[in-house]
Amino acid sequence: MSHSFTLDGRELPFVPGQTIMAAAQAAGVYIPHLCHNPDYAPHGSCRVCLVGVGRRQVSACTTPVTEGMEVDNNSEAVQDNRRAVLQMLFAEGNHICPVCERSGNCQLQAVAYYTGMLAPHYPPFFPRRPVDASHPDFIIDFGRCILCELCVRASRDHDGKRVFAISGRGLASHLVIDSESGLLGDSCFAVTDRAAHVCPTGAILPKHKGFERPIGERLYDREPISTVGDLRAHEDEVD
Amino acid sequence: MPEKVRVATASLCGCFGCHMSLLDIDERILQLVELVSFDRTPLTDIKTIGECDLGLIEGGVANAENVEVLREFRHHCKLLVAVGACAVNGGVPTMRNQFSLKACLDESYVSGVGIHNPGIPKDPEIPLLLNRVHPIHEVVKVDYFIPGCPPSADTLWTFLTELLAGQPIAFPYTQIHYD
Numbered sequence: 001m002s003h004s005f006t007l008d009g010r011e012l013p014f015v016p017g018q019t020i021m022a023a024a025q026a027a028g029v030y031i032p033h034l035c036h037n038p039d040y041a042p043h044g045s046c047r048v049c050l051v052g053v054g055r056r057q058v059s060a061c062t063t064p065v066t067e068g069m070e071v072d073n074n075s076e077a078v079q080d081n082r083r084a085v086l087q088m089l090f091a092e093g094n095h096i097c098p099v100c101e102r103s104g105n106c107q108l109q110a111v112a113y114y115t116g117m118l119a120p121h122y123p124p125f126f127p128r129r130p131v132d133a134s135h136p137d138f139i140i141d142f143g144r145c146i147l148c149e150l151c152v153r154a155s156r157d158h159d160g161k162r163v164f165a166i167s168g169r170g171l172a173s174h175l176v177i178d179s180e181s182g183l184l185g186d187s188c189f190a191v192t193d194r195a196a197h198v199c200p201t202g203a204i205l206p207k208h209k210g211f212e213r214p215i216g217e218r219l220y221d222r223e224p225i226s227t228v229g230d231l232r233a234h235e236d237e238v239d
Numbered sequence: 240m241p242e243k244v245r246v247a248t249a250s251l252c253g254c255f256g257c258h259m260s261l262l263d264i265d266e267r268i269l270q271l272v273e274l275v276s277f278d279r280t281p282l283t284d285i286k287t288i289g290e291c292d293l294g295l296i297e298g299g300v301a302n303a304e305n306v307e308v309l310r311e312f313r314h315h316c317k318l319l320v321a322v323g324a325c326a327v328n329g330g331v332p333t334m335r336n337q338f339s340l341k342a343c344l345d346e347s348y349v350s351g352v353g354i355h356n357p358g359i360p361k362d363p364e365i366p367l368l369l370n371r372v373h374p375i376h377e378v379v380k381v382d383y384f385i386p387g388c389p390p391s392a393d394t395l396w397t398f399l400t401e402l403l404a405g406q407p408i409a410f411p412y413t414q415i416h417y418d
Contacts, residue, residue, distance in 0.1 A: 096329075096331060096333060097324065097417035098417075099331055118327075118384040118385070119327045123377050
């Protein structure tokens with residue numbers, strides 16, 4: 001027996017157990033997201049994939065589809081909340097796009113473009129967070145980390161290394177590195193790790209090739225992320 | 240003939256790149272001056288602001304003079320617009336927010352490389368620096384934001400023409416970028 005639900009009024013099939021995100025992606029419908037990556041277990045932390053179900057808004061990446069469910073992926077109310085979530089992410093970190101090597105290839109930026117964000121709106125925190133350039137091949141700018149845990153999940157579940165973890169609670173939550181000094185250069189992190197290539201922002205960056213592709217010719221400079229797809233599909237061009 | 244829309248512009252803690260981008264509309268500036276007249280702006284070199292319809296602010300807020308100019312603009316402009324990354328979120332100058340003001344001044348004027356006659360300038364004519372650099376919406380109410388470092392000439396042209404035509408402002412995808 002086939003199962004179906006509706007997404008913005010369009011009837012789509014689903015397999016029991018599938019999340020709204022997975023069913024939408026299978027049907028080629030884009031739902032904006034940052035912490036979601038189909039290679040890893042859903043995390044539901046960034047809240048960018050909010051969709052309307054009944055009178056509530058839920059994260060599409062963690063909510064299973066049910067028979068006949070009506071999902072709103074496009075209303076003004078949903079887009080407003082996604083934009084507000086993104087504005088909070090921008091205000092909480094140090095996202096100075098003009099000086100970031102990831103700019104144009106950045107999923108955080110691209111999703112913000114997609115939702116029509118013109119400014120971060122909230123008073124910025126300007127957190128004082130260090131840059132770790134101790135590793136020969138990679139640099140970490142903690143000010144750009146949005147705590148999506150993709151590097152944590154990739155290192156733990158794919159690389160079998162557990163190089164990264166989130167420490168602290170609430171506002172004090174921050175990314176930590178498993179090495180005696182706490183520095184990336186003293187950990188077992190390597191270019192070949194999946195964890196090196198999953199960051200949706202400019203927090204984990206490869207060295208020596210930041211401006212190989214000029215601004216204006218990058219992934220999301222001409223077409224929106226809903227057309228181009230995630231960084232995951234374009235790793236060869238970016239890292 | 241209806242009265243022209245009065246426009247004022249200022250560069251606070253910015254690099255004048257956004258003003259350059261405005262000039263980059265090239266010959267379209269002739270169409271623009273048919274519709275607007277410029278009040279206080281670095282383009283006219285008028286130093287005091289009168290009653291204006293539109294104020295365009297480039298740059299964030301980094302010193303006491305920036306605060307004063309920004310408040311004056313808010314007071315005199317019906318519509319105030321943050322133009323460019325620095326006005327919108329503080330931009331590149333906010334990189335100094337990672338350090339204390341004292342550390343920045345020491346590095347620039349006391350202990351940095353290649354400094355002769357070390358000493359922090361204290362001429363009363365030099366505006367005092369704020370502890371941190373701020374986006375303008377932290378100081379005054381802002382009516383509209385145009386991101387970009389700088390926003391392209393086409394972005395500014397879209398904004399100005401649609402605003403002056405009284406239309407809702409809608410940018411094509413390529414005209415909105417944060418870098």
